[in-house]
């Protein structure tokens with residue numbers, strides 16, 4: 106009779122809708138990944154040919170431009186007590202082969 | 210009499226009850242969505258860029274050998290390359306020349322490297338698509354195009370005009386935005402690089418299993434060198450945005466803070482009205498468990514809504530947009546910033562982890578304070 | 594039949610503000626009768642009703658609901674008894690604000706897991722009986738005092754309780770509404786319900802709907818002869 110549609114049913118539909126939307130998002134991600142695959146292969150080829158070792162994400166300092174090639178001292182600038190002053194330096198963590206004990 | 214019907218009844222009541230506090234519920238959802246948006250953006254961004262770095266840098270040189278002098282990287286004599294080339298298992302040694310160049314006109318830092326194919330084509334350059342040109346007339350920087358002339362200052366202070374013969378693919382901008390590739394002669398001319406000395410060596414080995422052994426041999430033979438393996442590079446990028454990093458810590462701290470405020474509001478904010486309501490429900494025959502279920506569904510509906518909103522917004526932000534919010538942090542003081550769009554390397558596992566670190570604590574924070582009120586005697590409602 | 598034996602209720606036991614609200618009350622309440630607890634304010638009427646209605650436990654003594662001893666039951670069972678055996682009409686009515694009259698009436702039936710359509714039908718029938726069906730979708734704060742009380746009566750009846758408990762039901766009603774309320778109680782008793790009313794309103798005490806008056810003062814029963 107009265108109020109055939111219950112709030113709880115609407116809620117259930119709402120939750121299912123959200124789950125479906127999240128699922129769709131994952132599908133969209135998969136589609137984007139497969140579309141990006143040839144491009145990614147091309148980019149990997151560029152990396153191989155040029156012998157690149159790093160991403161050009163942070164160009165502000167030597168050791169952030171090439172963190173994987175940075176030496177043990179450059180993150181300290183010219184003095185062991187000088188503080189980090191590049192913002193990206195706080196984003197990039199030091200490479201593990203530098204922070205791990207000698208050898209590897 | 211059915212359990213499902215009972216749950217539906219309780220959800221009915223929960224929604225009616227939430228509907229009364231539209232303003233507050235909306236505000237909580239808004240703040241909460243924003244927290245999840247930030248957290249999810251960080252997770253999506255860092256996971257995707259790590260994955261991308263991993264896929265790309267798998268093609269990096271198997272081993273890079275540097276030379277150190279007084280704790281700083283310095284040039285490697287050609288003799289080192291010959292010596293290392295004779296080590297068993299080393300297939301090839303590439304002597305590389307590259308360095309950093311600060312362009313005072315645009316304020317950008319570039320990576321200048323030698324491209325052997327330009328040898329003999331002096332005065333020409335192949336550049337990354339992010340390289341800027343400062344127009345003399347307009348006084349403004351613009352992206353460089355093929356055919357442009359790029360002025361580079363040599364060590365003597367003279368301007369060397371490099372003709373842009375090619376631009377590296379735009380798709381590769383994340384890796385190559387700041388590259389300027391020149392011939393070896395131009396390189397030595399720009400940087401006054403001593404002949405017979407190189408920046409570092411890139412090695413290829415016959416058997417990858419021998420990498421560590423070869424590295425040990427190199428260091429034994431040339432104690433002032435430092436070999437960097439491809440695994441080291443990959444590991445560097447695997448740890449690049451770890452949770453101790455600025456980006457993560459900042460968002461986490463912010464999110465945690467906002468979350469504590471939300472939870473605190475929940476924990477202390479059980480108003481007299483709400484307490485009375487719990488008392489009434491108990492008095493008319495609701496069990497403690499039923500009341501906790503109301504609070505449970507309340508937490509679930511608010512946090513699920515916020516979760517979805519936050520996740521979708523983060524997805525759009527990171528993968529459809531280009532992580533606009535992170536750009537200032539990542540860009541820092543640098544002038545160049547690669548124009549890149551990340552591929553959505555997300556999976557159900559990430560979503561479930563995000564769900565657990567956000568929805569679970571919020572729901573618990575909703576239930577706990579009511580639990581205390583829900584266990585008291587209902588006779589208080591008999592009095593005014 | 595409800596049997597109380599040597600009921601005692603102490604508030605704040607062991608603390609300086611310890612207060613004994615009910616002392617050694619023994620009482621038998623017959624089913625299908627209207628019993629009024631009469632006494633001045635502060636005499637312990639509400640306290641006694643709370644214990645009868647399984648809202649709180651006596652400090653000492655036993656309460657039997659039929660054959661069932663309820664003083665030692667765990668909370669879960671007490672809630673079940675409150676839900677199925679008692680219908681409460683509180684002094685402050687205690688309708689839940691912000692939701693509709695219909696939802697308020699249906700609330701005690703929610704935890705039973707009964708089908709919603711059946712509960713809605715029953716609630717509408719009760720609202721009809723209380724002349725309130727036109728306000729089913731109204732929020733409770735829009736109701737007048739009389740309407741609110743009728744909504745509270747409908748809520749008390751939704752699970753078909755055997756016993757109805759009313760605390761000072763006429764405190765906020767004018768004479769006409771009070772008489773109407775007593776008429777309703779009379780009808781319910783004639784339908785077979787047991788009715789318990791706490792009141793010090795002469796209008797209630799003198800009503801012909803009342804079968805028995807129990808007088809209480811300072812937490813003790815006043816012997817019937819003394820009040821005769």
Ligand SMILES: Nc1ncnc2c1ncn2[C@@H]1O[C@H](COP(=O)(O)OP(=O)(O)O)[C@@H](O)[C@H]1O
Nearest residue numbers: 604605612614633634635636637638639640641
């Ligand atoms: N929670 C409580 N703590 C302390 N004293 C209480 C409490 N509830 C009631 N009382 C006291 O118990 C006495 C009886 O109260 P009550 O049962 O409400 O009386 P009535 O309903 O007859 O007016 C009053 O003196 C009141 O102050």
Ligand SMILES: [Mg+2]
Nearest residue numbers: 638639760761
């Ligand atoms: Mg009272």
